[in-house]
Amino acid sequence: MVNHELKDYTVNTAITFHTGFDDRECNCLMYEGMKEKIKHDIQTAFLSDESLKGYITSDLTLRFLDGYKVRVEYEFSCYDDNEQEISRRQKDFPTTV
Numbered sequence: 001m002v003n004h005e006l007k008d009y010t011v012n013t014a015i016t017f018h019t020g021f022d023d024r025e026c027n028c029l030m031y032e033g034m035k036e037k038i039k040h041d042i043q044t045a046f047l048s049d050e051s052l053k054g055y056i057t058s059d060l061t062l063r064f065l066d067g068y069k070v071r072v073e074y075e076f077s078c079y080d081d082n083e084q085e086i087s088r089r090q091k092d093f094p095t096t097v
Contacts, residue, residue: 010075014071014074017042017072042060042070046074060072
């Protein structure tokens with residue numbers, strides 16, 4: 001007998017973005033002043049995308065990393081009858097952009 005009951009799953013995931021800045025001195029100084037805009041732009045992109053907005057169930061946590069990268073961590077929920085399928089779907093989300 002196959003269980004076709006859908007279950008709620010909460011998946012923790014993260015995406016790392018490279019901001020496009022490099023290590024030149026001017027970029028280093030300008031980068032600090034751009035962090036709030038970068039944060040705002042990423043949050044706006046996530047929350048305005050209809051295909052993502054309905055699934056994200058947590059706040060977006062943004063951390064600035066070395067090498068001019070930003071890590072966005074969040075939870076999304078999905079419904080399925082198979083935990084392996086959920087794991088496969090999580091791998092479909094990009095982790096580095």
